[in-house]
Amino acid sequence: MKRDLYDDDHEAFRSVVAEFVDREVVPHLERWDERCLIDRETWLAAGRQGIVGLAAPEGYGGGGGVDYRFRAVVMEEFARAHATALASGFSLQDDIAIPYIVEIGTEEQRRRWLPGMAAGELIGAIAMTEPGAGSDLKGIRTSARRVDGGWVVNGTKTFVTSGIQSDLVITVARTDPEGGARALSLFVVERDMPGFGRGRRLKKIGLRAQDTAELVYDDVFVPAENVLGEIGGGFGQLRAMLPLERLSIAVHALAVSEVILADTVQYVRDRRAFGQRVADFQNTQFELAEMHTEVGIGRVFVDRAVLALNAGELTEVDAAQAKWWAADLQNRVIDRCLQLYGGYGFMLEYPVGRAYQDARIQRIFGGTNEIMKQIIGRSLVGRP
Structure with a gap:
């Protein structure tokens, strides 16, 4: 196409x-x-x-x-x-x-x-997730207390991408202990601020070269000029920026799916078993046909979402649909491709094996795919 x-x-x-x-x-x-x-x-x-x-x-x-x-x-x-x-x-x-x-x-x-x-x-990073709060932003416990000239931040964040190398960390903190829709605010915490420390570099099953870390805030003074946006506006600001992040995940998912599928087509053409190419088995051709079609359909939707973003028309629901579908598709395609490699697919010397490890996080970060479905579902039936 x-x-x-x-x-x-x-x-x-x-x-x-x-x-x-x-x-x-x-x-x-x-x-x-x-x-x-x-x-x-x-x-x-x-x-x-x-x-x-x-x-x-x-x-x-x-x-x-x-x-x-x-x-x-x-x-x-x-x-x-x-x-x-x-x-x-x-x-x-x-x-x-x-x-x-x-x-x-x-x-x-x-x-x-x-x-x-x-x-x-x-290098920038964003610190939202905490040991006890992932997709549920209402569970955030990291706090920011107003003092003369700024705020004092205390708490712990985890699963922070670029956590080791980051120079600027957009940190989500609770500024209203009573809670409510305006409980959260955003602060830009800089590398050398006293009390700001890096915790463990986390060991992951995929994306090994991407440094992911815990961050610790121990009475970190953040000057008022490092408040990002409006105090109390954090939840709305996060929600407004998430569609772009989710589209990014979808674009990456389709790109990886296409590359791994193309690699697999070449592999089954070259690999022989039982006296013929693996590509000549009917099951192989059916698997490739289904994946090629699904990836093509996903490509049309994600490309349309990219154009919608450029036009300022990408909605929260559009982005949620693109993210969950493309992330699921990526995992499904890579798993099926790995099967066509046989035992060699389980070896890290082949890109399909590394892609299998790296793909799993796509269904989790940026909001889990279950949260994406909830966003879509609520748009159809309304909130309770």
């Missing part, structure tokens, strides 16, 4: 990204997995090439942030190289951290942080 999402400008940019990936990414993937950390120099090189910071306006050194198709190109090229952990880190920067500052931050905050983020010099 012909794909009409991109024009010549996007394809020219793809050439730049592909060259960057071949030069700055592919040679280092194995070492990053062993270290469980991606080189800071890679971020700086991406900044120089204009591959990170696409969401920042041009006036702050970024790519303009008006056409999400350029971000989709980056994710597709990272998927081609099986650089899933790096894709996750860059998605956090461009689809979460930078948009929060662009959309919610003050002009002073934009001038202070966006140029460094667009250059890859400042």
Whole structure:
């Protein structure tokens, strides 16, 4: 099926990204997995090439942030190289951290942080999840208490992507102990603030090169100028920014699904069993036919969502549908592809094995797929 999402400008940019990936990414993937950390120099090189910071306006050194198709190109090229952990880190920067500052931050905050983020010099993160609070934001216990000149933050966060390397952490904290719809606020906590510490670097079953950590806030003084948005507006601000994050997950899921499926087609053509190619078995052809069709259908929906985002028309429900469907599809396709590899699919030397590990988190972060279905369902029948 012909794909009409991109024009010549996007394809020219793809050439730049592909060259960057071949030069700055592919040679280092194995070492990053062993270290469980991606080189800071890679971020700086991406900044120089204009591959990170696409969401920042041009006036702050970024790519303009008006056409999400350029971000989709980056994710597709990272998927081609099986650089899933790096894709996750860059998605956090461009689809979460930078948009929060662009959309919610003050002009002073934009001038202070966006140029460094667009250059890859400042790595952003967001700290929402806590040991006792995941998708349920009402369970957040990290607190912020008003003092002269700012706020004092106390608490613990976990599952923080880029938690070790991050320089700016958008932190969700409770500013109203009584609760309610306006209980939460956002604070930008900077690396060297006294009392702000990194806990364990968490060991994960996938995305090994992506540093994920616990963060500890022990009487961290956050000046008033680091409040992001309106005090008490945190829940609404988070909700407004989540559709972009969820679309990012969907775009990445489709890109990985397509690459793994293409790899599998080539593998079954080359692999022989019982005197013939694995591709010649009827079951293999039926499996490939079903996956090819499902991925094609998913591609149409996700491409349409990208265009809706560009037009300012992407809804919370659209993003939820794209996220849960694409994440489920990714896991389903990779599992079926791995089966066609036989025992070799279980070996990490094959990309399908690593993709199997990395895919599982897609159904959890950005809001679990069960939460996505609840959002969709409530849009159909109303809230209780």
